Amino acid sequence: MKKIFLTAFLILASLQLSSQDLLDILELEAPVTENIVSATFKGTRIVNGHSIKNRKDSELEFIISHRFGRVNTGFEELFGLDQANIRFAFEYGLSDNLTAGIGRSSFEKTYDGYLKYSLLKQKTGANSFPFAVSLFGSIAAKSQKAIAGNERTFAESLFYVGQVLIAKKVNSSFSIQVTPTYVHRNLATTDADPHDIFALGVGSRIKLSKRVSLNAEYYQQFQKLESINTRNSLAFGIDIESGGHVFQIILSNTITMVEKSFITETTGNFFGGDIHLGFNLSRTF
Amino acid sequence: MKILYAFFVCLFLVSFTNAQERFLTKKGIISFFSETPIENIEAQNNQVLSIVDASSGKMAIAILMKSFMFKKALMQEHFNENYVESDKYPKATFKGDIIDFDNITTSEITLAIKGNLTIHGKTKEITIEAVTKKTDEVIEMTGNFFINLSDFDVKIPSVVKNNISEKIKVSFRLYHKTYKK
Numbered sequence: 001m002k003k004i005f006l007t008a009f010l011i012l013a014s015l016q017l018s019s020q021d022l023l024d025i026l027e028l029e030a031p032v033t034e035n036i037v038s039a040t041f042k043g044t045r046i047v048n049g050h051s052i053k054n055r056k057d058s059e060l061e062f063i064i065s066h067r068f069g070r071v072n073t074g075f076e077e078l079f080g081l082d083q084a085n086i087r088f089a090f091e092y093g094l095s096d097n098l099t100a101g102i103g104r105s106s107f108e109k110t111y112d113g114y115l116k117y118s119l120l121k122q123k124t125g126a127n128s129f130p131f132a133v134s135l136f137g138s139i140a141a142k143s144q145k146a147i148a149g150n151e152r153t154f155a156e157s158l159f160y161v162g163q164v165l166i167a168k169k170v171n172s173s174f175s176i177q178v179t180p181t182y183v184h185r186n187l188a189t190t191d192a193d194p195h196d197i198f199a200l201g202v203g204s205r206i207k208l209s210k211r212v213s214l215n216a217e218y219y220q221q222f223q224k225l226e227s228i229n230t231r232n233s234l235a236f237g238i239d240i241e242s243g244g245h246v247f248q249i250i251l252s253n254t255i256t257m258v259e260k261s262f263i264t265e266t267t268g269n270f271f272g273g274d275i276h277l278g279f280n281l282s283r284t285f
Numbered sequence: 286m287k288i289l290y291a292f293f294v295c296l297f298l299v300s301f302t303n304a305q306e307r308f309l310t311k312k313g314i315i316s317f318f319s320e321t322p323i324e325n326i327e328a329q330n331n332q333v334l335s336i337v338d339a340s341s342g343k344m345a346i347a348i349l350m351k352s353f354m355f356k357k358a359l360m361q362e363h364f365n366e367n368y369v370e371s372d373k374y375p376k377a378t379f380k381g382d383i384i385d386f387d388n389i390t391t392s393e394i395t396l397a398i399k400g401n402l403t404i405h406g407k408t409k410e411i412t413i414e415a416v417t418k419k420t421d422e423v424i425e426m427t428g429n430f431f432i433n434l435s436d437f438d439v440k441i442p443s444v445v446k447n448n449i450s451e452k453i454k455v456s457f458r459l460y461h462k463t464y465k466k
Contacts, residue, residue, distance in 0.1 A: 021345075022336050022338060022343055022344065022345035022380065023345045023347060023378060023380055025307070025309075025336055025345075025464075026334040026335075026336055026345055026346075026347040027347070029309060029311060029334060029336075030311075030334055030347065030349075031311065031332075033332070033349065033351075033352070035351060038362050038365065038366070039362055039365075039366045056357075056358040056359065057358075059358075059359070096358070172372040172373070210366075210367050211367060211442070241363075241367070242442075242444050284359065
């Protein structure tokens with residue numbers, strides 16, 4: 001009896017050893033690798049606001065962005081095309097995790113500078129981690145001359161924004177980002193206007209094809225400026241990738257491209273037709 | 286019964302010794318090269334798994350696509366995201382037979398390897414040549430060959446048609462050592 005068992009075992013063992021597929025052995029021997037999730041978002045912006053995407057080390061990008069006037073201004077204004085806010089910007093990767101940018105917008109002749117740091121990365125495999133976290137800080141300076149009697153100092157022209165970007169690539173075609181935001185203005189237009197505004201942004205990317213994705217973004221404010229009738233910023237964008245650059249076409253209820261402005265100073269009613277067509281063009285060097 | 290028993294003991298021992306004749310590397314190097322008048326693109330993978338069964342002359346290779354390193358990070362992202370779709374097809378594999386493996390010696394000779402190469406979920410039968418040599422502890426194989434991207438359904442968008450070659454040169458250097466389980 002014992003012998004039969006032993007025989008059976010030997011038969012199985014020899015079959016097992018001789019038929020073991022070489023690829024299966026490789027599968028067993030494959031080390032568990034750490035995989036950093038990439039391409040959560042394709043551009044450094046989801047639509048208007050920043051995404052967790054950083055420029056890579058020593059990569060320089062020149063960005064030209066346009067936001068035209070409101071489409072509901074009609075034919076006389078060529079549906080907003082007669083009016084435009086333009087922003088030129090340079091963005092540079094100081095390292096793979098730290099990006100710096102400077103820009104200048106025609107709207108209120110605003111200069112802005114920012115730093116974005118990738119703190120935690122989403123990973124699969126070894127040391128897996130479910131989402132990515134980046135920190136963002138920016139300063140904007142309004143340089144448009146004030147009307148007589150309303151002169152302000154340089155310090156009074158400054159605005160600060162801090163953001164925590166928390167993003168997750170759910171699968172290869174869907175990514176989402178939540179963005180707690182703090183905006184501080186040194187000068188409030190009226191006493192009723194808050195100096196500090198907190199907001200929460202939500203953005204997403206849906207991949208439509210290999211090189212095209214649909215992005216959406218919404219910023220909910222928890223305090224509002226009282227001197228102007230502000231609304232929450234809502235924007236939709238299409239990302240088109242062509243070789244080394246991403247081209248973004250945008251529809252939003254805001255004409256500005258700097259965080260402090262589009263988050264706290266948006267006045268357009270998207271569903272009332274106050275929609276601004278825009279685009280972001282970038283070239284990486 | 287006794288004879289049968291002895292036979293299976295032998296078979297067991299034989300297959301056991303066979304298992305001892307396997308040679309494995311986890312640090313094989315495979316690189317590819319695309320050459321066009323406009324731009325050359327190059328990537329290298331230093332973590333290729335490859336195994337040779339010296340008793341049968343069979344071999345297998347597994348290549349993790351995300352381990353290909355490019356000079357430009359953006360290229361690497363595009364490679365994984367748009368060209369080989371690494372999330373869907375994480376690995377390229379090769380499984381084949383080394384023809385006339387018994388001729389292998391301690392000095393270099395060229396042998397042909399015939400087998401199936403799978404990239405991007407598409408399989409194609411290929412025959413490649415490799416400079417090989419074998420000692421008691423090591424089987425070394427080096428060589429290069431060309432693949433056509435269209436054979437593996439990897440599409441080049443028309444905008445970058447002039448930047449990426451349809452024919453890709455693949456080079457390999459596999460330094461297998463005795464595999465002990």
